[in-house]
Amino acid sequence: MVQTLINAISLGSIYALVALGIGLLFGVLKVINFAHGDFITIGAFALIIPSSQAAAEMGIGLMPWPLVIAGVAAVVVLTALAAEFLVFRPLRGADSATVMIASFALGYFLQSSLLLVFGSRPKSVNLWSQLNVPVVLGGAETSLLQIIIIAATALLIAGLGFLMRYTSVGLAMRAAAENFRMARLVGVRANLVIGAAIALSGILAAAVSLLIVVQTGVLSYRMGVPLMIFGFVATVIGGMGSLLGSAVGGFAVGIVSVLAQTFLPESARPFRDAVVFSVVFLVLMLRPKGLIGGGQRGERI
Amino acid sequence: MTLAIEHLEVSYGRLAAVRDATVTVASGEIVALVGPNGAGKSTTLLAAAGALQPRGGTITLDGASLLGLSPEQRVRRDLAMVPEGREIFRTLTVAENLTVAAGAGRAKPGTAEVMDELLALFPILRERLRQPAGQLSGGEQQQLAIARALMTRPRYLLIDEPSLGLAPLVVKRVYEMLTELRRRQGLAILVVEQSMRRVLSVADKVCVMRDGRVVATFAGEDLSDRRRLEQVYFGLAD
Ligand SMILES: Nc1ncnc2c1ncn2[C@@H]1O[C@H](COP(=O)(O)OP(=O)(O)O)[C@@H](O)[C@H]1O
Ligand SMILES: [Mg+2]
Numbered sequence: 001m002v003q004t005l006i007n008a009i010s011l012g013s014i015y016a017l018v019a020l021g022i023g024l025l026f027g028v029l030k031v032i033n034f035a036h037g038d039f040i041t042i043g044a045f046a047l048i049i050p051s052s053q054a055a056a057e058m059g060i061g062l063m064p065w066p067l068v069i070a071g072v073a074a075v076v077v078l079t080a081l082a083a084e085f086l087v088f089r090p091l092r093g094a095d096s097a098t099v100m101i102a103s104f105a106l107g108y109f110l111q112s113s114l115l116l117v118f119g120s121r122p123k124s125v126n127l128w129s130q131l132n133v134p135v136v137l138g139g140a141e142t143s144l145l146q147i148i149i150i151a152a153t154a155l156l157i158a159g160l161g162f163l164m165r166y167t168s169v170g171l172a173m174r175a176a177a178e179n180f181r182m183a184r185l186v187g188v189r190a191n192l193v194i195g196a197a198i199a200l201s202g203i204l205a206a207a208v209s210l211l212i213v214v215q216t217g218v219l220s221y222r223m224g225v226p227l228m229i230f231g232f233v234a235t236v237i238g239g240m241g242s243l244l245g246s247a248v249g250g251f252a253v254g255i256v257s258v259l260a261q262t263f264l265p266e267s268a269r270p271f272r273d274a275v276v277f278s279v280v281f282l283v284l285m286l287r288p289k290g291l292i293g294g295g296q297r298g299e300r301i
Numbered sequence: 302m303t304l305a306i307e308h309l310e311v312s313y314g315r316l317a318a319v320r321d322a323t324v325t326v327a328s329g330e331i332v333a334l335v336g337p338n339g340a341g342k343s344t345t346l347l348a349a350a351g352a353l354q355p356r357g358g359t360i361t362l363d364g365a366s367l368l369g370l371s372p373e374q375r376v377r378r379d380l381a382m383v384p385e386g387r388e389i390f391r392t393l394t395v396a397e398n399l400t401v402a403a404g405a406g407r408a409k410p411g412t413a414e415v416m417d418e419l420l421a422l423f424p425i426l427r428e429r430l431r432q433p434a435g436q437l438s439g440g441e442q443q444q445l446a447i448a449r450a451l452m453t454r455p456r457y458l459l460i461d462e463p464s465l466g467l468a469p470l471v472v473k474r475v476y477e478m479l480t481e482l483r484r485r486q487g488l489a490i491l492v493v494e495q496s497m498r499r500v501l502s503v504a505d506k507v508c509v510m511r512d513g514r515v516v517a518t519f520a521g522e523d524l525s526d527r528r529r530l531e532q533v534y535f536g537l538a539d
Contacts, residue, residue: 168404178392
């Protein structure tokens with residue numbers, strides 16, 4: 001039981017991090033960045049030396065762990081900032097649908113680039129595999145990695161909360177998320193706020209890259225796609241535009257998913273995702289604005 | 302030292318909301334822009350503040366064009382705006398509403414002093430500093446919106462229908478503050494109202510707008526000819 005709970009929370013943690021990354025940018029741009037999952041993929045591939053060989057050769061991944069984290073974060077943040085400069089900024093003032101389609105295109109572009117450089121076959125990599133050791137906690141057996149995933153997520157959420165609450169860029173982001181035009185009219189720099197939001201979403205994506213690679217040990221050029229879907233769903237059921245909602249939505253999706261996996265009869269397991277999406281549907285029927293929805297005005301620049 | 306909006310034209314898609322608006326505000330002046338609902342007053346202010354791109358005309362501050370500058374850049378040129386409906390940040394506290402405007406402005410020294418000064422001017426805000434701004438009453442929100450604009454230390458203040466939805470006594474108080482600000486800091490104010498009555502006692506100059514055009518400007522002596530002002534306002538005379 002405790003084991004199931006830990007599984008649920010650790011899967012929920014991953015989804016919460018993805019949802020927060022999506023939610024941060026949605027807050028200021030009012031656009032879902034569909035390339036967010038591919039930012040995660042980029043972070044994962046950043047670990048190895050570019051090559052289309054079937055066997056992956058570690059590059060950044062061989063460095064001491066703080067440098068691995070910094071290196072992967074740097075690659076993803078730079079990718080995110082490049083996306084801002086080359087895709088989002090030129091489309092400032094375009095309507096949401098246009099920008100969203102552009103982010104789709106960006107996602108495909110990133111996937112194709114990875115395909116070109118690394119080939120289509122999944123590669124197995126071995127990063128920090130010593131974390132996969134079993135540990136006993138409260139009488140239940142789990143792995144050190146699960147605990148680390150949960151702890152890292154808690155740390156990142158706390159850090160993000162602190163930044164939003166107590167720093168001037170966080171304050172500017174909150175003001176811009178509520179009313180972008182008004183924020184500009186009191187002098188908040190639009191580009192600065194959007195740049196900060198996308199860079200932060202890059203950091204969250206990089207964290208997911210690392211956690212996922214350690215957990216699965218596999219790289220594939222579409223690995224970010226399912227994460228993006230679940231993260232997006234989490235953002236929606238949490239309540240678009242609320243960061244707390246994104247986090248709550250992520251945990252909710254993770255927990256429902258693990259419960260379905262655990263308690264569905266064997267024959268129904270393949271329908272786990274269908275169950276998850278049914279629950280999502282139900283939530284949206286009952287609370288169209290999401291679990292933590294409300295007050296936000298959907299205004300754009 | 303003048304904010305000059307000349308022959309302004311602004312459209313929303315096909316709709317020409319402002320066709321020919323000329324309004325100038327010299328430093329230390331209070332200028333009123335009045336006209337019926339839909340005349341194009343708010344559109345004119347938003348274009349001046351940089352939130353809308355004009356299709357024609359010029360906007361200059363102290364002789365330098367503001368066209369092409371973003372709203373946040375115009376704030377750094379000492380232009381501030383209090384929009385229609387106040388648009389305070391409801392989810393932020395009163396203190397955060399003020400701080401966000403200070404932090405965003407050019408790094409002027411003495412932000413703490415400005416905040417203190419403003420809180421002395423709007424004592425009700427001091428009592429509510431830690432409350433979410435959405436909980437304030439309409440009059441308090443209007444004061445917060447004005448204080449927030451003043452946190453950027455503007456020389457020119459654009460304010461759109463400050464009396465909207467407020468009780469007459471509160472409106473009176475808001476206008477007393479505006480004149481006080483002009484007297485104390487030489488602040489130039491461009492105030493938009495629908496009704497002529499409210500602004501006549503405070504304005505140095507009144508511009509009447511109708512159907513996207515500023516059709517007449519009254520100053521000095523002319524301001525005391527109420528009958529004529531009313532005729533122009535209602536389109537009975539030019
Ligand atoms: N966001 C908008 N989109 C389309 N039309 C608008 C918008 N805002 C105002 N308008 C139209 O532009 C005209 C001028 O509006 P506005 O500047 O708000 O007038 P006023 O402030 O004098 O009441 C009106 O016909 C109004 O319906
Ligand atoms: Mg108006």
